Amino acid sequence: MSDHGYTQGRSHIWTSETIRDIHAKAELGRYQIRGFSTFRKFPSWDDLVFLPAVMTRLPLEGYREHCETKTVIGGGKPDLVARPLELDIPVYLTSMSFGALGANAKMALGKGFTAAGSASSTGEGGMLDEERAAASKLIYQMTPSRYGLDLEHLRKADAIEVALGQGAKPGTGGLLLGMKISEKVAKMRSLPPGVDQRSCVRHPDFLGADDLQVKLEELREATDYQVPIFLKLAACRVEFDIKIAVKTGCDAILLDGAEGATAAAPEYQLDNCGIPLIASIRTARRAIEDLGMSGKVQLVVSGGIRNGVDVAKCLALGADAVAIGTSALMALGCNSIQYEDDYAALGTAPGACHHCHTGRCPVGITTQDPVLEARLDPEEGGRRVANFLRATMMELTGVAKSVGKKNVHNLEPEDLRATSLEASAFAGVPLAGVEWTVGPELFGGGR
Amino acid sequence: MSEVITAPVLLDADDGHRLNRRMRDLVDAGTRAITVTNPRSRHNLGVGQHGPVTITFAGSVGYYSGGLNNGAEIIIERSAGWGTGEAMSAGRIEVRGTCALGTGASMRGGTIVVRGNCGPRTAANMKGGALIVEGNVGYLAGFMTHAGDLIVCGDSGEALGDSLWAGNIWVAGTIAGLGADAKVVETTDEESARIHGLLRAEGIDGTFDFKHVVAEQKLWYFDARDPEAWLRI
Numbered sequence: 001m002s003d004h005g006y007t008q009g010r011s012h013i014w015t016s017e018t019i020r021d022i023h024a025k026a027e028l029g030r031y032q033i034r035g036f037s038t039f040r041k042f043p044s045w046d047d048l049v050f051l052p053a054v055m056t057r058l059p060l061e062g063y064r065e066h067c068e069t070k071t072v073i074g075g076g077k078p079d080l081v082a083r084p085l086e087l088d089i090p091v092y093l094t095s096m097s098f099g100a101l102g103a104n105a106k107m108a109l110g111k112g113f114t115a116a117g118s119a120s121s122t123g124e125g126g127m128l129d130e131e132r133a134a135a136s137k138l139i140y141q142m143t144p145s146r147y148g149l150d151l152e153h154l155r156k157a158d159a160i161e162v163a164l165g166q167g168a169k170p171g172t173g174g175l176l177l178g179m180k181i182s183e184k185v186a187k188m189r190s191l192p193p194g195v196d197q198r199s200c201v202r203h204p205d206f207l208g209a210d211d212l213q214v215k216l217e218e219l220r221e222a223t224d225y226q227v228p229i230f231l232k233l234a235a236c237r238v239e240f241d242i243k244i245a246v247k248t249g250c251d252a253i254l255l256d257g258a259e260g261a262t263a264a265a266p267e268y269q270l271d272n273c274g275i276p277l278i279a280s281i282r283t284a285r286r287a288i289e290d291l292g293m294s295g296k297v298q299l300v301v302s303g304g305i306r307n308g309v310d311v312a313k314c315l316a317l318g319a320d321a322v323a324i325g326t327s328a329l330m331a332l333g334c335n336s337i338q339y340e341d342d343y344a345a346l347g348t349a350p351g352a353c354h355h356c357h358t359g360r361c362p363v364g365i366t367t368q369d370p371v372l373e374a375r376l377d378p379e380e381g382g383r384r385v386a387n388f389l390r391a392t393m394m395e396l397t398g399v400a401k402s403v404g405k406k407n408v409h410n411l412e413p414e415d416l417r418a419t420s421l422e423a424s425a426f427a428g429v430p431l432a433g434v435e436w437t438v439g440p441e442l443f444g445g446g447r
Numbered sequence: 448m449s450e451v452i453t454a455p456v457l458l459d460a461d462d463g464h465r466l467n468r469r470m471r472d473l474v475d476a477g478t479r480a481i482t483v484t485n486p487r488s489r490h491n492l493g494v495g496q497h498g499p500v501t502i503t504f505a506g507s508v509g510y511y512s513g514g515l516n517n518g519a520e521i522i523i524e525r526s527a528g529w530g531t532g533e534a535m536s537a538g539r540i541e542v543r544g545t546c547a548l549g550t551g552a553s554m555r556g557g558t559i560v561v562r563g564n565c566g567p568r569t570a571a572n573m574k575g576g577a578l579i580v581e582g583n584v585g586y587l588a589g590f591m592t593h594a595g596d597l598i599v600c601g602d603s604g605e606a607l608g609d610s611l612w613a614g615n616i617w618v619a620g621t622i623a624g625l626g627a628d629a630k631v632v633e634t635t636d637e638e639s640a641r642i643h644g645l646l647r648a649e650g651i652d653g654t655f656d657f658k659h660v661v662a663e664q665k666l667w668y669f670d671a672r673d674p675e676a677w678l679r680i
Contacts, residue, residue, distance in 0.1 A: 024679035030669055032680045145591070146553035146572050149534045151495055151515045177677065178668060190555075190574040190593040192613055195667040200591050200610075204571035205530035205549035211510070214490045215530070218511040221467050222495035267680065347678050358677050 031268055033175070035356025035366065037168060037261035037304060037326065042276040045310045047423030048416050049432065053404035060401035067397040068407040071321050074159065074228020074251040076296035081251055082226045085137065085159045087321070088117025089393050090408060091311055094254070094302045094323035095141040095161060095232070097123030099176050099185040100263030100356070101329075103130055105365045107378035108332055110134030112385020116393075119158060121323075124174055124199070126188040127153040134378070139230070142219075144173060145199040147189040154223055161230040162216070162250075164203075167260030167277070167303045169269040170234030173199035177264055179359035182368035213248045230254050230300070235280040236273075242287035242299075252298040254323060255284050259304025261326045263366055264357035277303040277314070279426035282413065282443055285318025308395025315396075316411035317427060331388035332381045333363040339375070413443075455480040455503070463489040467496070474500045474519075490528065493521050498538055513540045516557065529566075532559045535576070541649075548585075551578040554595070560649045567604065570597040573614060577645055587626065589616045589660070598642055600655060611662035617642050619655035628666040634659040 009016055021032065053059040060067060075084035093113050098106050100123060111134045113120045119137035122128070126148020132138055140157035142149060154160060165171065176185075176197040186193040206215045216229050228251035233241050235257045245253050257277025262270070281301055288294050301314050302323035311322045326334070337350040342362035346355045356366035364375035400408045403415050417432040418424035424431040428443030437443055456473055460466045460483055470481055474497065482503045486492055490509035493502055498518030507525040516535035523531075526544030533552040542550075545563035553572040564582035571590040579598045586604035589597045592614040602620035609626020617634070625631070634657050642657060 021680075028676055028679065033669075033677065034680045144572075146534060146574075149553055149555075151517045151534070151536060154515070179677075190612075192667065195612070196669050198666070200572065204552035204568055204590070205511070205533045207548075211529065214510045218491045218494050218514050218530075221464065221491045222515045224468070225464075355678070 031266050033177070033264055033357055034267055034270070034354055035261070035263050035265075035358075036354030037259055038270045040258075040271045042259065043278060043420060043422040043426050044304075045278065045306070045313050047420045048278075048313050048418055048427055048429065050309075050312070050316075050399055050403055050415055051417060052399075052402035057404040059404050060406065062398055062401050065401065065406070067401050067405060068409075069393060069397060071409070073230075073298045073300065073321060076293075076298065077251055080220060080225055080249075081228045082224075083158070085119060085139075085228055087119060087137070089389065090315060090321040090396075091116075091389065091392060092118045092137075092139070092300075092321065092323055093120035093328055094256075094260075094325040095121040095123040095139070095163065096263070096325055096329075097125035097141075097147075097174075097176075098128040098131065098188065099123075099125040099180055099368070101365060102361075102367050102373040102376070103128060103184075104373050104376040104378050105329070105332060105381065106131040107134045108376065108381025109328060109385060110138070111378060111382025112328070112331070112389065113137075115382065115386035116389035118389065121161060122157075124163065125185065126150070127156065128188075132156060134382075141232075143199065144201060144203045145189075146204070147191075147199075151222060154219070155226075157223075157227060159228045159230060159252075160219055160223070161232050161254065162203075162212075162219075163232040164245075165232065165234030165236070165256070166262065167234045167256030167258050167274055168262035169265040170236055170258075170274045171201065172266070172269055173201040175199070175262075175264045175266075177357055177359065180263075180366075180368050185368060209244045209248050216249050228252055232256060234258075234260075234273075235275050235277060235284075235303070238275070238280045238283040239287045242284045243291060246288060246291050246293050246297050250297065252300055252320075253284070253288075254300045254302060255280055257301065257303030260302055261304075262356075276426065277301055277305075278317075278423065281314060281317035281319055282428040308392040308397075309399050311392065311396050312399045312408065312411055313416065315408055316415050317413055317429075320409070328385055328388070329365055331385045332365055332376065333384070334361075334365055336363055339363065342372075452476075452478045453480055455482040458483050460486045460489045460492060460504075463491055466492065467494060470496060470500075470502060474498070486523075488528070493519065496521070496538075507544065513538075516540060518557075526563070531561075532557075535559070545582070550580075551576075551597075554578065558645075558649070564601070570595070570616075573597065579646065579649055579651070581651060583620070586623075589614070589629075590626065592616070596642065596645065598645065598657075600646075600651065608660045608662075610666055611660070612667075613662055616660035617657040618660065619657050622658060622660070625660065628663045629660050630663040631658050632661055 071087045071090040073085040074081040114136040121139040124143035137158040139159040141161045143163045178194045230252040231250045232254040258274035298320040300321045301319040339362040361367040416429040425438035486504040496519040501520040503522045510528040511530040513521040513532045516538045518537045523542045530549045532540045538557045546565045548566040556576040567585035569588040573592040575595045583601035589608040594614045599618045605624040606626035608629030
């Protein structure tokens with residue numbers, strides 16, 4: 001058949017992917033759901049570069065001098081938090097539920113982050129005993145659905161995170177398809193086994209910031225003012241959202257950018273809602289500073305963080321710590337080259353899989369299938385995660401030392417330059433070569 | 448355990464946090480009855496309290512009273528604010544006046560009895576136990592309830608039982624409107640006897656003709672149940 005040279009299609013609107021999507025919707029009668037993160041191309045961390053020390057300052061000796069990575073969250077309000085979250089590194093595991101992940105993955109992550117001197121998080125499915133045992137520091141997440149919410153679990157936690165939004169699907173509740181609602185997951189969530197869990201988005205007993213302020217006091221009363229309380233927000237109206245969050249009296253804010261991943265979300269949400277993390281951090285830091293609360297309320301950021309240099313860029317823009325998810329799963333073996341027939345059965349291949357929503361994870365991470373889950377050894381997984389975190393810290397401290405910092409928390413926006421106009425505007429740092437920041441005067445724009 | 452003390456200890460809620468801590472300490476020391484003579488409508492009173500103890504608030508209380516209750520009996524002699532008994536796992540709470548929004552939200556066990564009316568979102572995300580309202584409930588009562596019994600002797604507002612997962616809602620009076628995926632089914636004699644038994648245990652006599660609201664289960668699943676359908680992306 002002659003194609004006259006046009007077999008690939010020439011339209012930028014009606015691409016083959018768009019046409020296939022419409023055909024699928026016409027057949028299924030519902031929107032598309034998938035796992036992983038957005039497929040949209042945002043300006044990325046690769047569009048920022050560090051300015052290492054040359055003549056204006058001294059670099060540290062990379063293999064000899066120490067660069068501090070200790071991070072304390074919740075230490076700014078000693079009258080309200082008896083036990084701040086003290087981490088050896090400024091990176092911890094973001095919230096991913098038992099249900100979205102299998103128990104072996106939860107254990108492996110707990111072991112890996114513990115080995116690195118850091119913390120992990122329960123996610124919304126309640127506290128798994130195995131995970132509590134594996135993690136020396138565990139953050140307990142409370143979502144609107146309050147699955148498995150338990151006073152004793154709250155009191156066993158090292159921090160509490162009240163989830164108000166998620167970068168991958170802001171403005172919507174959790175989603176976990178029936179293939180992953182096993183008997184155990186169903187029992188922990190008080191759900192009928194096998195249902196397609198679509199969770200509520202609003203908490204049942206507070207609506208606005210004034211109510212939430214009282215709610216946080218309730219959590220402090222229940223846990224006797226021992227541990228810090230985080231609010232997790234999706235990056236949307238960042239300045240106002242952060243200011244209102246600070247007003248509630250929380251100890252830390254986890255700001256989740258649109259690059260954040262999920263076990264399952266409507267694709268229209270993944271690709272069209274929220275703003276990227278790179279565009280959010282400076283605004284968030286400024287909002288906290290405007291209220292005079294820097295040092296009292298910590299800013300943690302998450303969403304698409306791949307390596308230690310990404311972490312360094314987040315800290316330089318104003319984050320106190322970084323939470324990671326997908327990169328930790330990849331350290332466990334997500335998308336690794338094994339079980340290729342099982343990837344093929346999902347219509348994909350190692351390196352290209354985004355089918356966390358199906359529960360058929362070939363490497364046994366995002367599944368409740370005992371056969372698949374047995375492919376992940378918690379000990380070996382924990383070792384791999386610890387290795388990854390070690391490498392991440394080498395990258396973070398390595399770049400910080402080259403910039404001349406003895407403490408990673410001393411990285412600052414002035415240490416960065418952007419290599420694209422968009423990145424300059426998003427991150428609020430000067431465009432390399434012209435020393436001019438695109439955007440409002442607030443961050444030096446127009447100079 | 449120290450000696451059990453049954454004579455009520457009288458306290459004032461001049462500082463809610465100090466009061467909560469004092470009440471826990473008293474229970475640990477063997478006190479089995481506490482009366483807070485002036486609760487001052489403070490928030491978060493009796494939060495995370497364990498039993499065995501009967502705590503009486505001789506007045507009205509604010510938000511989240513008895514929240515995360517784990518075995519205490521809490522009596523509120525007048526009215527209560529938002530989230531009364533939220534996430535409680537065991538024990539009993541009795542409110543002799545009215546309750547505002549979110550009473551018994553995400554409760555997992557125990558019993559809450561409200562002698563007056565309740566506001567909206569009563570028993571939202573409820574996961575177990577029994578919530579009995581002698582009066583009426585506002586809109587979205589039983590929203591996304593997972594398990595347990597919400598028993599309303601009066602009327603219900605709009606959107607009753609919206610998006611129910613499971614559990615049972617019983618309404619003796621009129622239902623202003625059902626929520627998505629809720630339906631009324633026939634109440635069997637056994638079910639009626641069980642619910643009237645729960646009422647009698649709380650001193651509520653009389654015979655009620657309950658309408659039984661359950662999940663229609665149409666929201667339990669997306670329409671496509673074929674696992675292969677999830678791979679079209």
